[in-house]
Amino acid sequence: MTNTQVTLVQIDNYGPWTVTPEPRREADLQTMQSRLFADISQFVGSRDGYVFFTRFDNMIAVTNGLSVADHELLQESIGNRYPVTLSLGVATGTNPVQALSDATARLQEAGSAQDKHRREILEGRVIEDAHRTDEDVQIAHFDVIDATGNYTDELNAFDSFIEIEQGYAELMRHMRYSHDSLSFFVGGDNVIVVCPALEETDYEDAIYHVEEAVDVELQVGVGRGESAHDAGYAAKHALETCRADGTRVELGW
């Protein structure tokens, strides 16, 4: 049984900020959003968590191993270095969607994302060290079989992108509705999915489903661990086995 700790990272009042006193240069917004995400990735990642850019003004992180004090420090540090501030909602659950729902509710209860006055909320609970186990997090790392040969070197770059986007969209919905999992495109042809305690057949079904629906062929390596990094790194190694052996699903335990 998993016990995922999920943090929702939301920029306070971002929409209005981007157009006040008038719209800001798009290239600057892209730069700031990306660097903010990169900094959160370093903070969370160096504590063995994962954060996904998601919508950039709302980012989802798996933060098993991060304490409340860690969350406070992240908030303070960003507030010292950026023209925006963050609100953070943290929750845990036996499936990632449940944890994320509770984390979201924490922020929604404190106020709207565009509330003029809601700033730097920090609400929620973390998993105490004594209660952590090495099955708390399950991560599946999917990629497209030979994306370079089938898409990148063959199609124009946008059509390659459409193919991968279709595969991602299909996998994302299937994993969320059938398996209470959260799926994130992380670049290239890679999708990382945060799962509850799924079985090998669940992954086979997911791959079959995506191939049938949109004709995109996936393979997947799965890992478990006490943290997102532990689980995710095991998943990366399992995926290397898929690549080496030509298998479609490999479990890292």
Added chain:
Amino acid sequence: MTNTQVTLVQIDNYGPWTVTPEPRREADLQTMQSRLFADISQFVGSRDGYVFFTRFDNMIAVTNGLSVADHELLQESIGNRYPVTLSLGVATGTNPVQALSDATARLQEAGSAQDKHRREILEGRVIEDAHRTDEDVQIAHFDVIDATGNYTDELNAFDSFIEIEQGYAELMRHMRYSHDSLSFFVGGDNVIVVCPALEETDYEDAIYHVEEAVDVELQVGVGRGESAHDAGYAAKHALETCRADGTRVELGW
């Protein structure tokens, strides 16, 4: 008639690099990819272009106003500061998809994205200053009507994301296949589309199509200009008119 200059930015041999000698920490890959994109956004953006993160190892930019020397300098600067290098293909065309196809072909002809030896290709043509006009670029900036009220403050953060992702996926395919346009999610509930010379009815059709297909309500501001920034900034202002007046389509000229 538009004349879009498109640059495909491709990291050389990235897939192999991420797993050699063994897989790298995911949080570090996310950080590096995002900061690389942010740097390219500053370089291109300060010359009035736009770049979109797309797949991060393949990024698409609208570079009207950037010369071949500018492209060389970008390549050199990234090579001095990152552990990876870039190949760049540049092309122009009366519609963005055509330009992007030619830009892609420039790189594909030089070698595979994972070719052990292909490094720092720079191929293509730019628009000479004398031939630039203020109708060269047309940009449409779509967003979801009251995403905060309908999604962000109501659903869990991943279900909000799914809604926006669905709207994006539908718009992206429609605009590419019906209008030779390139659509990019840029954060929040915003999609920026690089278009040929489309009419108001084309945008009304796109909005109607997305609403019918996936029940996501969009509005759009459209701008034209000599550069992506000129067109895009006019589009942002037009979108503010939609927000203020409750209209669905506003042209900035």
Added chain:
Amino acid sequence: MTNTQVTLVQIDNYGPWTVTPEPRREADLQTMQSRLFADISQFVGSRDGYVFFTRFDNMIAVTNGLSVADHELLQESIGNRYPVTLSLGVATGTNPVQALSDATARLQEAGSAQDKHRREILEGRVIEDAHRTDEDVQIAHFDVIDATGNYTDELNAFDSFIEIEQGYAELMRHMRYSHDSLSFFVGGDNVIVVCPALEETDYEDAIYHVEEAVDVELQVGVGRGESAHDAGYAAKHALETCRADGTRVELGW
């Protein structure tokens, strides 16, 4: 009695890298050096340490609270994201200069800074958690009295800089030779000094010495703590007392 843990951070083979295959653009070197320092500052700082840019290819950090595993992770993360690698030497001592000497020796014994083959050395010892006390680190934060009124708003910017540089150079030598302390200019008119267990009179002497030697008037706040951040933050507050009360030396305990 203090017990300072000092880490010497040295870029491997940096001199040769900057000119191979030929000299690199200076602006790119400045960017990379500064961003590398900034990243180390975030990693060390979020663990309550301090790092000083010093010579950029050699940076000195006060790392009480960072474990050997933390040092390994820093090294790995930088190696994943930069075109250079770091070697780290860690040591502790009852005075900062002694600790820094031992940390330096760790690297020197492993090989030259420009040794073609020496890469990513990690040598040394950290203070075990059980042995840490809230007097381990003493930090003094000096600044120039009314630098804005006396220099910034009056002299040209380089002559202001020369005045502050003179004050720093004098203080740096005095504190090193008379008090085994390490002094670092940190921007503006601020100098942060890492000290052993000094007395109020030692600080009064230092201020008097600098005023006599180069006619630069300093004030100082001093703090103690288990970590550089704890000591340094107390020092900042003590400095605010100097500013408010017009005193020259304030101890934060």
Added chain:
Amino acid sequence: MTNTQVTLVQIDNYGPWTVTPEPRREADLQTMQSRLFADISQFVGSRDGYVFFTRFDNMIAVTNGLSVADHELLQESIGNRYPVTLSLGVATGTNPVQALSDATARLQEAGSAQDKHRREILEGRVIEDAHRTDEDVQIAHFDVIDATGNYTDELNAFDSFIEIEQGYAELMRHMRYSHDSLSFFVGGDNVIVVCPALEETDYEDAIYHVEEAVDVELQVGVGRGESAHDAGYAAKHALETCRADGTRVELGW
């Protein structure tokens, strides 16, 4: 005869910002200052200018080639992405100190660096393109002969730093008072000096003076050009000749 265009970059109201509402974490200030400098280095550097971190809240740049519009854009972009804003004063002169004095005066006349209300000043004049020549900028790149062998691999890292700092301080004062030049430590054992039209004997005297005064042995490569990059890159190549041939002064023309 040189014609140096110098820009003084000053953060508005920085001192007060760093302690309001209370002192900020030092590591965050170091990170922000360094990344701000790095961004300015990219903006200025990609237009063939140089910027030096100097005091971080006051930075000095050689901006031959940058227009007023470029300065405006830099200001706007930083304002969009940082929690602070910049004021810029630009001036030109037949010697760098004169240009820098005029640039400083532009800001001082607009208001104090800590003026509650002074924000984003942009005052001054640039060199029109038609008036630029390839002798406008003269740059000398000094370094310490075999710093690695004499200092880095021999002394503790702070004592190495003291030696280099002494050499820099001596050179800085000599070049400013005897030759109206601006000297900047740029990392390692390197000092870049922005000069008027000096002769080979002036550089020989400077080297002799520093050796006599503080026993630090320097060598120097000098370059001229239309921009800081052109002059500085020629200087780097000339310095390589010193290293290869064992000479003390090499002119790149």
